Amino acid sequence: MGSYTTSSSSAQGESMNGKLIFRQLFEKESSTYTYLLADSFHPDKPALLIDPVDKTVDRDLALAKELGLKLIYAINTHVHADHVTGSGLIKTKVPHVKSIISKASNAKADLFVEPGDKIYFGDIFLEVRATPGHTLGCVTYVTGDGVDQPRPRMAFTGDALLIKGCGRTDFQGGSSDKLYDSVHSQARIYCSSELVYTSAFHFQVSTVGDEMLYNPRLSKDKETFKNIMQNLNLSYPKMIDVAVPSNMVCGLQETKSDL
Numbered sequence: 126m127g128s129y130t131t132s133s134s135s136a137q138g139e140s141m142n143g144k145l146i147f148r149q150l151f152e153k154e155s156s157t158y159t160y161l162l163a164d165s166f167h168p169d170k171p172a173l174l175i176d177p178v179d180k181t182v183d184r185d186l187a188l189a190k191e192l193g194l195k196l197i198y199a200i201n202t203h204v205h206a207d208h209v210t211g212s213g214l215i216k217t218k219v220p221h222v223k224s225i226i227s228k229a230s231n232a233k234a235d236l237f238v239e240p241g242d243k244i245y246f247g248d249i250f251l252e253v254r255a256t257p258g259h260t261l262g263c264v265t266y267v268t269g270d271g272v273d274q275p276r277p278r279m280a281f282t283g284d285a286l287l288i289k290g291c292g293r294t295d296f297q298g299g300s301s302d303k304l305y306d307s308v309h310s311q312a313r314i315y316c317s318s319e320l321v322y323t324s325a326f327h328f329q330v331s332t333v334g335d336e337m338l339y340n341p342r343l344s345k346d347k348e349t350f351k352n353i354m355q356n357l358n359l360s361y362p363k364m365i366d367v368a369v370p371s372n373m374v375c376g377l378q379e380t381k382s383d384l
């Protein structure tokens with residue numbers, strides 16, 4: 126994808142002296158977190174949603190409107206199996222919005238990202254990091270490095286690294302070996318105070334440092350981790366048969382030939 130800009134030139138609320146608008150939103154049926162980010166210093170207040178859910182699209186769009194934001198991207202960390210992404214529905218309601226997913230996911234979307242790409246909204250950007258293992262195409266979006274970027278940096282890990290857990294690795298190209306390497310190699314790049322925001326579960330925020338020390342799965346050595354993952358015995362997500370086909374076209378099944 127390279128980099129996408131809308132440019133001219135602070136956690137819940139606003140950070141980096143008010144430059145970044147940030148909201149963490151929750152969808153309770155699937156226990157999914159959605160994130161709204163915007164550049165409040167830019168005249169258009171360009172905004173993006175990370176991991177929107179179809180059921181809460183109206184809530185998310187109403188919030189963006191209330192804050193005076195111009196939503197430009199609906200971004201997915203991966204092809205989710207427990208809920209349908211809101212990116213398709215958002216596009217039907219706000220046609221200029223572009224859906225984004227990783228190229229490695231093999232899903233359809235308006236724009237595809239690869240590791241190292243930057244997604245600009247105003248003067249703020251997200252970097253794309255490959256974090257396969259929960260699914261083959263999982264990526265983590267990390268706020269940019271630079272004096273004009275929000276501090277502390279924030280990592281949106283999807284289901285790769287969960288707070289006190291991690292995504293399962295038993296379908297969609299999952300691999301416990303890959304997931305361990307993904308998280309540990311990325312953790313070496315992150316600074317340990319970097320904030321971790323995930324797409325699922327009940328904890329709102331952690332830090333990379335805390336997860337490397339205390340995560341009951343990923344703080345272990347690789348063989349122990351693989352053994353834990355092999356013995357999770359989780360039941361399949363209730364919505365997997367609906368969610369995966371729909372998310373492979375970013376929630377736009379009925380108009381997939383247009384993508």
Ligand SMILES: N[C@@H](CCC(=O)N[C@@H](CSS)C(=O)NCC(=O)O)C(=O)O
Pocket residue numbers: 155205206207284290291292293294325357359360361362363364
């Ligand atoms: N109960 C949920 C599905 C729970 C589940 O399997 N969650 C996934 C993320 S969505 S594919 C996961 O990776 N869980 C990790 C774990 O340790 O539980 C439902 O049926 O929707």
